[in-house]
Amino acid sequence: MSFNIELDAVARQYGSVRAVDGVSFAAAAGEVIALVGHNGAGKTTLIKLMLGLARPTSGSVCVLGQDPAAGDVTVRRRLGYLPENVSFNPALTGRETLRFYVQLKGGPPKEAEALLQRIGLAHAADRRIGTYSKGMRQRLGLAQAMIGSPAVLLLDEPTTGLDPELRQQFYGIVREMQAAGTTVLLSSHALNELEGNAGRVVILNEGRKIADGSLDELRRIARLPTRIRLTAAEGGARRLREWMGEPKGLRQINGHIVEIDASPEDKAAFLRRAAGEGAPFEDLDMVPPGLDELYAHFLAGRASK
Numbered sequence: 154m155s156f157n158i159e160l161d162a163v164a165r166q167y168g169s170v171r172a173v174d175g176v177s178f179a180a181a182a183g184e185v186i187a188l189v190g191h192n193g194a195g196k197t198t199l200i201k202l203m204l205g206l207a208r209p210t211s212g213s214v215c216v217l218g219q220d221p222a223a224g225d226v227t228v229r230r231r232l233g234y235l236p237e238n239v240s241f242n243p244a245l246t247g248r249e250t251l252r253f254y255v256q257l258k259g260g261p262p263k264e265a266e267a268l269l270q271r272i273g274l275a276h277a278a279d280r281r282i283g284t285y286s287k288g289m290r291q292r293l294g295l296a297q298a299m300i301g302s303p304a305v306l307l308l309d310e311p312t313t314g315l316d317p318e319l320r321q322q323f324y325g326i327v328r329e330m331q332a333a334g335t336t337v338l339l340s341s342h343a344l345n346e347l348e349g350n351a352g353r354v355v356i357l358n359e360g361r362k363i364a365d366g367s368l369d370e371l372r373r374i375a376r377l378p379t380r381i382r383l384t385a386a387e388g389g390a391r392r393l394r395e396w397m398g399e400p401k402g403l404r405q406i407n408g409h410i411v412e413i414d415a416s417p418e419d420k421a422a423f424l425r426r427a428a429g430e431g432a433p434f435e436d437l438d439m440v441p442p443g444l445d446e447l448y449a450h451f452l453a454g455r456a457s458k
């Protein structure tokens with residue numbers, strides 16, 4: 154299988170800071186990968202390495218079969234990039250700006266029109282960018298990155314500052330690009346918005362890759378407990394505790410509610426027992442681990458090593 158992006162033990166040092174430290178991964182056509190990590194985790198540096206804007210201190214970077222730092226124009230044309238802080242000339246209109254970038258990439262002017270339509274900015278195309286909202290500027294940035302239907306799209310924190318509706322619209326466009334075979338790599342601070350939107354998540358911490366997989370795979374690896382909350386009739390907490398055998402970690406919330414964190418195996422065993430006769434509860438709630446807990450789990454695992 155050939156990959157659009159291949160990183161092999163890539164490191165990038167800035168003075169005493171190892172911004173990226175031994176990262177390897179490969180991305181195929183049609184994959185949507187999210188790079189997730191705290192501030193300073195190395196996301197932007199990794200993207201710059203893939204763009205050839207930074208060179209690795211050691212290791213190798215290969216994008217569309219080439220070293221991106223070699224500056225091969227045919228490869229550059231097939232790369233789209235949305236920087237973290239997108240800035241355009243505020244005196245130009247959206248249309249003028251996009252036409253300029255289309256021209257730079259050697260595309261026809263009508264491509265700018267099609268892109269303005271696609272990202273929902275056609276109505277504001279003749280307004281100066283100085284009058285655009287943050288969301289509109291971000292969408293224009295995305296349109297600029299999509300010029301020439303790139304084979305690899307690198308988006309640095311593309312959803313920052315977008316409201317939930319625009320965010321969904323944005324991921325809709327990402328899905329279209331993915332369906333057309335584009336490899337999309339986007340960086341983000343948060344796991345929560347990636348559910349259903351990124352097939353694969355790479356978690357970075359202090360320049361190192363600490364997790365790589367689909368959210369479901371990461372959940373399985375993490376084996377985080379599910380919180381089970383049982384509610385009995387008024388004053389029934391004691392009976393609940395006895396019925397459960399006073400397990401370690403059981404929490405009594407009040408006179409009729411108890412909670413326990415159950416591992417994946419314990420959860421199944423518990424549910425079988427709860428389905429039997431005489432279980433002394435009236436209601437049962439199960440709260441699966443959230444994405445924030447998953448993220449914290451991987452970061453904590455790293456810190457303890």
Ligand SMILES: Nc1ncnc2c1ncn2[C@@H]1O[C@H](COP(=O)(O)OP(=O)(O)OP(=O)(O)O)[C@@H](O)[C@H]1O
Nearest residue numbers: 167170171172190191192193194195196197198199
């Ligand atoms: N040109 C540079 N010179 C010196 N240090 C740098 C440079 N670029 C990045 N760094 C350092 O490398 C580390 C990783 O930075 P990077 O911008 O890649 O992180 P990030 O994950 O993108 O962070 P954020 O989410 O805040 O954008 C940080 O400690 C940063 O200060």
